[in-house]
Amino acid sequence: MSRTIVRRATELLDRDVSRRGFLRRLTFGATALSVAPLTYLLRPGTAYAAICSCSGSSCDCSAMCCDGYTEFCCSIFGDNVCPTGTIPAGWWKADGSGVCDNTSGPQPRYYLDCNISDCGGCGCGSNGICSGSCQDPHTYTCGCANGDCGLRKSSCTGFRYGQCNQDVACVGPIVCRVVTCTPPWVWDDSCTTSSATDNNTRFHDAACLNDPDPLIDGVPLVGDWTGSGQDMPGVFVNGVWHLRRADGGPNIVFGFGNAGDRPVVGDWNGDGVDTVGVVRNGVWYMRNSNDIGPADIVFGYGNPGDVPFAGDWTGNGIDTPGLYRRSDGRVYLRNSNSTGVADIDFFFGVPFDLPVPGDFNGDGRDTVSLYRPSEQRFYIINELGSDGGGLGTAQYSFQYGAPGDLPLAGDYDGNEVDSPGIYRSGTFYLRNSNSGGVADVVYQ
Numbered sequence: 195m196s197r198t199i200v201r202r203a204t205e206l207l208d209r210d211v212s213r214r215g216f217l218r219r220l221t222f223g224a225t226a227l228s229v230a231p232l233t234y235l236l237r238p239g240t241a242y243a244a245i246c247s248c249s250g251s252s253c254d255c256s257a258m259c260c261d262g263y264t265e266f267c268c269s270i271f272g273d274n275v276c277p278t279g280t281i282p283a284g285w286w287k288a289d290g291s292g293v294c295d296n297t298s299g300p301q302p303r304y305y306l307d308c309n310i311s312d313c314g315g316c317g318c319g320s321n322g323i324c325s326g327s328c329q330d331p332h333t334y335t336c337g338c339a340n341g342d343c344g345l346r347k348s349s350c351t352g353f354r355y356g357q358c359n360q361d362v363a364c365v366g367p368i369v370c371r372v373v374t375c376t377p378p379w380v381w382d383d384s385c386t387t388s389s390a391t392d393n394n395t396r397f398h399d400a401a402c403l404n405d406p407d408p409l410i411d412g413v414p415l416v417g418d419w420t421g422s423g424q425d426m427p428g429v430f431v432n433g434v435w436h437l438r439r440a441d442g443g444p445n446i447v448f449g450f451g452n453a454g455d456r457p458v459v460g461d462w463n464g465d466g467v468d469t470v471g472v473v474r475n476g477v478w479y480m481r482n483s484n485d486i487g488p489a490d491i492v493f494g495y496g497n498p499g500d501v502p503f504a505g506d507w508t509g510n511g512i513d514t515p516g517l518y519r520r521s522d523g524r525v526y527l528r529n530s531n532s533t534g535v536a537d538i539d540f541f542f543g544v545p546f547d548l549p550v551p552g553d554f555n556g557d558g559r560d561t562v563s564l565y566r567p568s569e570q571r572f573y574i575i576n577e578l579g580s581d582g583g584g585l586g587t588a589q590y591s592f593q594y595g596a597p598g599d600l601p602l603a604g605d606y607d608g609n610e611v612d613s614p615g616i617y618r619s620g621t622f623y624l625r626n627s628n629s630g631g632v633a634d635v636v637y638q
């Protein structure tokens with residue numbers, strides 16, 4: 195403690211006691227003083243009620259909001275990704291957490307900072323950071339996340355490790371953190387492999403980080419794998435496909451793609467059979483039969499991090515790519531299985547909405563409906579190119595599913611109209627009409 199602070203504390207705590215009296219009193223509050231000397235001294239009270247001013251809030255000094263780190267994105271926004279208006283601007287790793295260990299041995303846990311991506315009219319100094327208030331519109335404000343002292347701060351720390359999106363010279367404060375066992379440069383090729391380590395964060399955790407990870411626990415899909423006229427469930431798990439037959443025969447199981455690839459299914463050649471595909475770093479690999487073998491069609495479309503899907507946007511019987519790009523809130527559709535620009539693009543929903551392609555009115559063309567996880571609600575949209583942002587053009591909506599469910603759509607009864615389904619912990623709950631209610635078909 196500096197001499198100045200001691201002198202001030204003496205004045206503040208008890209103007210009448212001697213310096214010796216102050217020091218004796220100090221022994222009772224030593225713990226709190228060592229944590230927050232200034233604040234305690236300026237707010238005389240018991241050692242246990244020491245209050246800190248953290249990120250503009252008054253919190254107990256031991257509160258999460260005061261520990262200097264930034265809150266997880268999933269705790270604030272519901273999903274372990276950078277929210278709209280932010281970009282991953284750098285990462286670090288923590289060793290020794292045990293969370294990411296696998297059969298190869300101990301593995302690091304990776305933390306990505308999501309910094310405000312837009313400095314508006316503000317420039318930034320030599321450190322490459324602008325004030326959070328520069329963002330236009332001003333979306334994120336420094337404070338305890340969700341105004342809760344029990345959560346770490348958000349949008350306060352002006353700092354950048356700098357290994358991601360280095361072409362963006364100027365970023366704002368860190369809004370939140372993403373945590374992953376996958377090295378950042380694998381799932382976002384804007385990130386470099388240049389390593390930074392902070393093991394102090396290795397046990398930082400949140401319940402929302404432990405939700406099932408589709409990349410590990412399997413991605414559910416539906417398709418007509420045998421040309422029966424009926425869509426059936428399938429799951430892609432770490433490069434292996436498990437497809438259920440409509441005739442009740444044994445599942446079709448084969449390897450195509452790698453762990454970490456994003457799976458897509460569709461009828462790439464118009465023969466009436468849906469087959470598999472994977473998207474890896476913006477490259478689409480499609481196969482025209484449901485068995486092991488090389489890709490029949492390969493082309494680049496989109497960026498790493500885009501959410502890929504497929505549908506027949508033209509009604510010619512051939513499924514082609516679609517992408518949902520969270521960073522700009524738009525869907526990009528292409529009408530052929532080849533490299534090129536989008537044939538149609540439009541704004542889509544709000545962050546964390548999920549695209550659900552399908553033909554919900556039986557007119558032979560697929561459109562991109564929307565599932566809003568926060569409401570467990572399907573918004574059925576029967577036109578392409580409509581602005582889903584305000585949902586003003588959604589034809590109708592209904593609630594179906596529970597928190598954490600993954601949405602899908604297919605024609606499970608062969609009437610040529612797609613309807614919703616949800617996937618929950620290895621089970622498909624499918625509806626044969628576009629309305630809420632109980633499942634018509636359940637597949638484990």
Ligand SMILES: [Ca+2]
Nearest residue numbers: 461462463467
């Ligand atoms: Ca086909």
Ligand SMILES: [Ca+2]
Nearest residue numbers: 506507508512
């Ligand atoms: Ca088509």
Ligand SMILES: [Ca+2]
Nearest residue numbers: 553554557559
């Ligand atoms: Ca349609």
Ligand SMILES: [Ca+2]
Nearest residue numbers: 605606609611
């Ligand atoms: Ca149907």
